Amino acid sequence: MAAENARRERNKAQKRERITAAASRLFATQGFAATTTAQIAEEADVSHGTLFRYAATKAELLLMAGNTRFREALGSGRTACETIDDPVERLTALVSPMTADTLSLENLAAYQRNVLDGSPDEEHRAEALRLVDELIAAIADILRDAWRSPDAPDPRIAAEALYASLHVLILRTERERLDGSAFIHDFREHATLVVRGYLTTPRERTSS
């Protein structure tokens, strides 16, 4: 019984992976709008019925594929910023992998909108919101480090503000059909402002 359950779980994980990979490939090559769920089922070599057990709508498939990509980009960003000292350049390096592929900026914008869109009850959106929280935490860590003191003030508001900039700048980059380098330029300017705002936070009086 245990072996049977293990095999079933393994099969499920493999199918989920195939579906996620197929959705990613098709969104990347033909765009989110032009891709149908039937194409994704065919590319993943599963029936349409099976597909719908993993994701009920195309929007959920976008979230599934986007979550995988977001997780990878966050990992690359964390690694890239480890060796950088300047906080603005560290923040820029952290977010750069998300927009490295300018072809996929349209899909990224669609993903971002879906993430912040409505109820967090759906499984893939809940996962996406956890990734957003991880990104905000990574931004907060860089800000706290920049203070270069153990009694740095809480960086949460500054990290949230910079995440908001990131989100709105991605939508603008897509809307105005700009490319990834325009996004990086604008993000760096917003990061400069937020870092300055955070580093001039008045220290709370500490009881001594």
Next chain:
Amino acid sequence: MAAENARRERNKAQKRERITAAASRLFATQGFAATTTAQIAEEADVSHGTLFRYAATKAELLLMAGNTRFREALGSGRTACETIDDPVERLTALVSPMTADTLSLENLAAYQRNVLDGSPDEEHRAEALRLVDELIAAIADILRDAWRSPDAPDPRIAAEALYASLHVLILRTERERLDGSAFIHDFREHATLVVRGYLTTPRERTSS
């Protein structure tokens, strides 16, 4: 001929106004999701065919109704902040009328998403983007005033960053089913950060 044209234009403007008002009322009382275009046509006393000459989709009707409300809120906000001195309180007073009606926060979030969603080619979205630009300019004016000097640095980045916070905080307030007062509290914290970041902008060297 001139009189005929004038009458036709007047009729058109009246119909547009009736449709906008009908959409606003229905969205406000039953929510965006539950409202149908047929209900809006009936409430506005126009045929479904006529309705579609003014707005082809429910999303466009949301933009039409939202634009009217956004314009009114921007006017109220500008008036409210005239007599306030502190920049953070001025910024909070500027945006407060947009979220004054907590019942409509769901519609505001839907409107905001539609505004930043995709192509700016559609007429009502183009108008909405102009209103966003007006709001960002109003934020920039308050920031520039706060510098209390004729050689204040360019407030554009800070104004954009604060608009981004506004947008993302509205979506979060709706997603987490918070109320308008939670939004105002969070917005004030973001405004405090951005004002501090802006007021510590290094002055450009000026040729003397």
